[in-house]
Amino acid sequence: MHHLKSTIFKAGLNSLYYTGAYRALAPAWQGMxxxxxxxxxxxxxxxxxxxxxxxxxxxxxxxxxxxxxxxxxxxxx
Structure with a gap:
């Protein structure tokens, strides 16, 4: 179960990075x-x-x- 959870979390972070969606979230989350x-x-x-x-x-x-x-x-x- 732990492996699946970390795999899903990693996939989510990778999708934010590779799609560039992290740029849209930056103003709200950077410097937190x-x-x-x-x-x-x-x-x-x-x-x-x-x-x-x-x-x-x-x-x-x-x-x-x-x-x-x-x-x-x-x-x-």
Whole structure:
């Protein structure tokens, strides 16, 4: 059932894209939010990333950085 549901959802999004119908919806829906993909929020993450081998360090942010991002996003609305 989950596979069918995601297949239908994907088909709907693809049809919006390939028909260009998304352009008609843009004025009503664009700018409705932000997606942040942050894997780890850790104190000192910014400084620690500079001093150790961290191949996935780009996925870590400090709480201060996250607060600043949230404040900036809220200010834009």
């Amino acid at each position: 939010g932000a997606i942040l993909m942050l894997h780890h929020v850790r104190p000192g993450a910014d400084a620690e990333r500079k001093t150790r081998f961290a191949p996935n360090g780009i996925l870590e942010v400090s709480p201060e950085f996250l607060d600043a991002v949230i404040r900036r996003i809220r200010a834009k609305n």
